[in-house]
Amino acid sequence: MSEPVLEIRDLRKSFNALKATDGVSLDLKPGQIHALIGPNGAGKSTLIHQIAGTLRADSGTIRFLGRDIGGLDMAARAQLGLARSFQISSLAQEFSALRNVMLAVQAKKGSSFRFFRQVAGDKSLIEPAMAMLERVGLAARAHVPAAELSHGERRQLEIAIALALSPKAFLFDEPMAGMGPEGSKQLTRFLDGLRHEAPMLLVEHDMDAVFALADRVSVLVYGRIVATGTVDEIRSDPEVRRAYLGEAA
Numbered sequence: 001m002s003e004p005v006l007e008i009r010d011l012r013k014s015f016n017a018l019k020a021t022d023g024v025s026l027d028l029k030p031g032q033i034h035a036l037i038g039p040n041g042a043g044k045s046t047l048i049h050q051i052a053g054t055l056r057a058d059s060g061t062i063r064f065l066g067r068d069i070g071g072l073d074m075a076a077r078a079q080l081g082l083a084r085s086f087q088i089s090s091l092a093q094e095f096s097a098l099r100n101v102m103l104a105v106q107a108k109k110g111s112s113f114r115f116f117r118q119v120a121g122d123k124s125l126i127e128p129a130m131a132m133l134e135r136v137g138l139a140a141r142a143h144v145p146a147a148e149l150s151h152g153e154r155r156q157l158e159i160a161i162a163l164a165l166s167p168k169a170f171l172f173d174e175p176m177a178g179m180g181p182e183g184s185k186q187l188t189r190f191l192d193g194l195r196h197e198a199p200m201l202l203v204e205h206d207m208d209a210v211f212a213l214a215d216r217v218s219v220l221v222y223g224r225i226v227a228t229g230t231v232d233e234i235r236s237d238p239e240v241r242r243a244y245l246g247e248a249a
C-alpha cells in the first residue's frame, strides 16, 4: 500500500463550547480524490482551514509527505506543495488572468519580492503562466482583468493558480458552488484528470460531482467523521442516508 500524502490524526478545534473538529482522522493517498461531505455547519471548512494553515488546531497531527506540518504557517505549507483553492477567492481582481498566474509562478520560485513592472516581461514567468492558462482553457482570456471574467472563468483561473504552485496535494473547498449544470459537468471532467497530478481533498455539496469523482468519501457531522468508504459503501450506509442524504433508511 502506498503511503498517504496527507495524514490527519485526532484533530480537534473548538470555538468556545462548540467542537467544530472533534477528533478527525483521515488519509489522502496518491492518485485519490477523497471527498468530504456533510450538512451545513458540520465543520468541513474549519477542517480545510486547519490543514491549509489558516487556522491553528487545538490538538492532533497533520502530516504532509511524511512531515508534521502543524507548526508551519500557510505560506510554508503552500511552498511544500499544499494547494488550497476556492470558497475564498485568491484572485487579484484588477490584474489580468495572466498576471495573476505569473504572480503565482513567481511565488513558487520563492524569488525575493520585486515590483511587478520589473518582472512583467520576464519570459520565465510568462511562459509557464501561459501554459497553465492553456491547460485550463483560458489562454484566449489571458489579458482580461480577473474582475471581468465570468464566474466559471474565475474558477478556471483559480485552478491555473493552484497548478502554478506544482502542488503535491489539492485542498478544494466547494469548487462547484455557483457553477450551473454545464459548468459543473466541465469542472467535474477537469478535476477527474487532475487526480493523477496530485491527490485531492474535496469539500463539495454537489453529490453528482462527489459520486462521479470520489475514490473515498468521508461524512462529517458535528465535527466528527461518522462514516468513510467508497461511493457505493457511503450511498448504501443507512446512517449516512438518514443523517445526510435525506432519505428514509
Ligand SMILES: Nc1ncnc2c1ncn2[C@@H]1O[C@H](COP(=O)(O)OP(=O)(O)OP(=O)(O)O)[C@@H](O)[C@H]1O
Residues within 6 Å of the ligand: 015, 018, 020, 038, 039, 040, 041, 042, 043, 044, 045, 046, 047
Ligand atoms: N471563526 C469561528 N468562530 C466561531 N465559530 C465558528 C468559526 N468558524 C466556524 N465556526 C462554527 O463552526 C461550525 C463549523 O463551521 P464550518 O464553516 O466549518 O462548517 P461547514 O461544514 O464548512 O459548513 P458549510 O457546508 O455551510 O460551508 C459552525 O457551527 C460554525 O458556525
